[in-house]
Amino acid sequence: MNPKLTINLDQLKHNASKIALLCQSAGVTVSAVTKGFCAMPRVAEAIIAGGIKSLADSRVNNLRRLCTLEAEKLMLRIPMLSEVEMVVHYADLSLNSEWDTIRALDFAAGKQNRVHGIILMFDLGDLREGVFNREELIELAKKTSMLDNVSLKGIGANLTCFGAIIPDEQNLGQLVSLAEETARTIGHDLEIISGGNSSSIYLLQEGRLPSGINHLRIGEAILSGTESAFGRRLPDMYHYCFQLTAELVEVRKKPSLPIGTVGKDAFDQVPHFVDRGIRKRAIAAVGKQDFANHNLKPLNQGIEILGSSSDHLILDITDAERDLRVGDELAFALSYGAMLALSTSDYVSTRFIGGAC
Ligand SMILES: *Cc1c(COP(=O)(O)O)cnc(C)c1O
Numbered sequence: 001m002n003p004k005l006t007i008n009l010d011q012l013k014h015n016a017s018k019i020a021l022l023c024q025s026a027g028v029t030v031s032a033v034t035k036g037f038c039a040m041p042r043v044a045e046a047i048i049a050g051g052i053k054s055l056a057d058s059r060v061n062n063l064r065r066l067c068t069l070e071a072e073k074l075m076l077r078i079p080m081l082s083e084v085e086m087v088v089h090y091a092d093l094s095l096n097s098e099w100d101t102i103r104a105l106d107f108a109a110g111k112q113n114r115v116h117g118i119i120l121m122f123d124l125g126d127l128r129e130g131v132f133n134r135e136e137l138i139e140l141a142k143k144t145s146m147l148d149n150v151s152l153k154g155i156g157a158n159l160t161c162f163g164a165i166i167p168d169e170q171n172l173g174q175l176v177s178l179a180e181e182t183a184r185t186i187g188h189d190l191e192i193i194s195g196g197n198s199s200s201i202y203l204l205q206e207g208r209l210p211s212g213i214n215h216l217r218i219g220e221a222i223l224s225g226t227e228s229a230f231g232r233r234l235p236d237m238y239h240y241c242f243q244l245t246a247e248l249v250e251v252r253k254k255p256s257l258p259i260g261t262v263g264k265d266a267f268d269q270v271p272h273f274v275d276r277g278i279r280k281r282a283i284a285a286v287g288k289q290d291f292a293n294h295n296l297k298p299l300n301q302g303i304e305i306l307g308s309s310s311d312h313l314i315l316d317i318t319d320a321e322r323d324l325r326v327g328d329e330l331a332f333a334l335s336y337g338a339m340l341a342l343s344t345s346d347y348v349s350t351r352f353i354g355g356a357c
Pocket residue numbers: 033035058076077095158196197198199217218219220221228
């Protein structure tokens with residue numbers, strides 16, 4: 001059924017093993033982030049087969065989908081107070097910054113007879129999650145380490161998500177020194193110092209990751225084979241493990257300039273067009289309802305994306321290398337955002353290539 005998301009499990013396994021080895025060589029363990037593919041268990045299995053033993057997601061519902069897989073589970077988004085029971089049930093540890101939530105996790109863990117791991121988040125300047133003040137973090141660590149049903153595992157930081165701040169020796173160095181200060185205060189070393197996401201990969205490649213950082217949470221680099229500080233491709237990795245296939249429902253010659261008075265399009269934008277004369281156009285049956293406003297890239301030569309509305313992808317196929325007709329399928333590479341959106345769309349089917357079965 002079209003549209004469909006084709007996922008190459010063998011290529012993902014390869015990417016996961018490359019990332020695992022790169023990290024291992026610097027003494028860093030990896031949690032593979034599964035939100036980019038809505039935590040489909042078969043995809044997570046391929047990543048585990050690549051040698052990564054910990055899975056992480058922002059949504060507890062996604063972690064629940066992974067519950068039968070043998071791997072550590074890490075909850076990435078600061079838990080909601082209203083979901084602490086679920087978090088304790090489906091995650092071994094979670095990222096946290098709020099005392100009320102940590103106390104609630106402790107209470108829930110007690111009721112479930114479990115010990116839940118806590119990583120305290122420190123904000124190094126990206127201004128998304130995390131405690132902003134060093135003394136406050138140490139205080140929170142002290143209080144957390146006194147609870148019975150949670151275990152303070154470490155501290156972590158997230159960068160390049162909101163403020164687009166790039167990790168470097170200086171900001172990650174601050175995290176390491178804060179971990180040392182925290183350890184002195186609570187009287188024992190922290191097991192985990194979690195130094196970010198796929199934007200920290202370039203530091204590893206250049207041998208510049210501050211020593212002490214021993215954990216990363218990696219999604220994009222595994223799924224797309226790219227690091228996310230500068231958007232560079234990583235060598236010897238696959239970049240199109242996820243592809244969208246869409247089917248053409250109309251193929252017609254039309255002018256390139258719309259005719260009549262210009263108002264606003266279906267998404268309240270005033271569009272701009274360049275007059276290129278009569279062009280051969282096609283409509284593929286997929287749209288913003290499926291991939292939101294994220295980027296797709298045609299994998300067939302000579303295809304240009306003109307735009308999209310909720311259910312239509314409008315293409316210029318004048319320079320296509322073959323004569324395209326209604327019913328033909330086209331393949332598209334996906335940005336991380338498009339992948340995330342497409343894998344949660346009920347209108348998109350999934351096809352796996354390779355893997356165990
Ligand atoms: C999504 C997320 C990640 C993974 O980021 P990538 O850029 O895909 O590697 C890591 N940490 C947190 C807290 C996240 O929310």
